[in-house]
Amino acid sequence: MDDRGMGLTLEQVLRFTGGRPVGPVGERFFRRVSTDSRDLEPGDLFVALKGEKFDGYDFCGEALRKGAQGLIVDRPLSEDLVRAFRPLEIRVPDTLRALGDLAAGWRRRFPVPVAALTGSNGKTTTKEMAVAILRLSFRCLWSPGNFNNRVGLPLTLLRLGPEHERVVLEMGMNQPGEIRELTRIAWPQTGVLLNVGPAHLEKFADLDGIAAAKGEILESMPEGALFVYNQDDPRVASLARRWPGPKRSFGFGADCDVRPLEESGTAQSRKIRFSVQGLLVEAHLRLPGRHNVYNALAAAALAQSLGAPAEAIEEGLSRFEGMAGRFSVEPGERFTIVNDTYNANPKSMECALDTLDEISPPGGRILVLGDMLELGAQSEQAHFELGRRAARFRPAALFVTGAFAQKVKEGALAEGYDEEKIELFEDPSQLAREILGRIQGGEWILIKGSRGMAMERVVRALKENAALAGSKGETRP
Known part of the structure; x- marks a missing residue:
């Protein structure tokens, strides 16, 4: 089994994307999905994405020379390529949307609990903290690095296999609509909103605009999903009131579901005793800063919602040593x-x-x-x-x-x-x-x-x- 997924049949690709096959069909099985011709391997399905500075369509020839089994494209291939390779084209109106549809269809084949988190700050650290906890009890799949956009998140989900017992996904955005689409693809049982801050203001008028974009997570979460949110952030707390399903708050307030009770030690290495839904947990947090306490609270809430026991929360947070380039x-x-x-x-x-x-x-x-x-x-x-x-x-x-x-x-x-x-x-x-x-x-x-x-x-x-x-x-x- 490939470390990037189990493989897709042509029937699944067509059903998930609604694409139209052009060229020789027959029995097709795609080992992996690739969006980069440089790392493509024989048997892969190449998705020709278009970016601001590149067009994957221009690399279809390279993908075919490397042995691509098929290509998802938004326009017909050149006659030269068709004559030389007799390729299978799967034509769609939008290749980026098709990549997301592939991942969404693949994800729904597995009844595995998924958590997806977003926020203006702390996403990757919180995700890695949560994974450090969950890996002590479950076989996990999670977003590598900051694979948190409309390319990275689908590619992560396309690695999902029956061996995985928990999934943690990071969702980023720099324009309206992205969180809605990413949540649709991820279909999480737990959605987490860390905070709303002044990031990507180039595409938004103000913080209220950013809050609305982050709040799109609530528009695509399945019915009955748990919403984990930062109660100390007024904009996040306001969004939480809109969610009719189960909720779990974290923060420093006495009424928060996940909150610190006592701190001791130094600024760089502290012991924190906190409550997780009434469960008492004590962890040795090695990361400095109040913002990392918030990250730890969110990670504990996320992990506990996916079934992590108190001992795993304590051990996972205590082992976590931070990440390069993040303070x-x-x-x-x-x-x-x-x-x-x-x-x-x-x-x-x-x-x-x-x-x-x-x-x-x-x-x-x-x-x-x-x-x-x-x-x-x-x-x-x-x-x-x-x-x-x-x-x-x-x-x-x-x-x-x-x-x-x-x-x-x-x-x-x-x-x-x-x-x-x-x-x-x-x-x-x-x-x-x-x-x-x-x-x-x-x-x-x-x-x-x-x-x-x-x-x-x-x-x-x-x-x-x-x-x-x-x-x-x-x-x-």
Whole structure:
């Protein structure tokens, strides 16, 4: 059995997608579904997706040369390809919709409990926490990395097989309608909404627009599904009132179904005693920040809804050590890097700065901040406010990069921050040398920006230059 699914018959493909076969039909069995001709293998079904910067239709020839058993396309193949390969075409109006229909049809063949979660922040961490719990009791399928869009989620579900006992899916979005479609495909027995924050504002007028888009999860969940929600988020709590089915709240309020009761330990490693539907659980949480307590509460609620016992919740959360690039604290000989390079929006920036303030000594903090992307008309104001917020921490230095770096600088200056401590940069290697020149010992360096800013280059350059300095006694020339 292939690790990406059991395989589809032609009859199933046509029934799920409503596609029209053109070319030799016969008995067909597709080992896997592929959307990338580069990793296609003989016997696969190739779906020719169209993106902003590519058109899968242009790679149908490569797919056929590699042994594709059939192709899902939205237009006829060229006469040259038809003559050369006599391929099976399955024609549909929309190949992206067809991929989702394939996954939806395949998912409904299995009576396995599925949980799907969404939110503006914390999706991947919460998903991985929940999986860490569930894997102790069940054979699980879950979204790898951030396979959370209309391509990644269907490809995840197409790996579903009879060996899987639980499924956890992450759902992301950057425009209206996506969560509705992803929920339709996933058909979850548990739907989770973590929070609503200022992410992807480029496609939305305001936070109410984002809340409405996240609330689409309620429009496609099957009747009787459980809705798990953050009661401390007013917009999420308002959405929850619309759901007529069973609900489970999490948060810090005394009336929340899943809530912390007692905390002890340090900011970076704490023991939390909390209640899960009246069940007492104690876990050793290794991740800093109040936002990660929310993530743990949501993960516990999700896992418990899928049958995880209290012991598994305790052990799974206690074992979980976080993920690279998501506020990963990386101590070194002379300084500590806080690698939060995976992504950024105004709320996650706020959480990162607050958490840094909680876990690091004052006076030796260096902030390295990149643009927060996809904020649309609110970009300039959001970056100005970021500068003001950053300046309130009085860091030893503030390095900023991106199209809105000047706005961050203006915000910091408006807060009375010393202009000589602000530097705009473009080259990560040059920045690394500049930072190392300021290191006196014991500094904490927070590095954060949106995914498109590739701020991990700064982390890499800093480590490389630090290693070189350690071996030669100097920074890279």
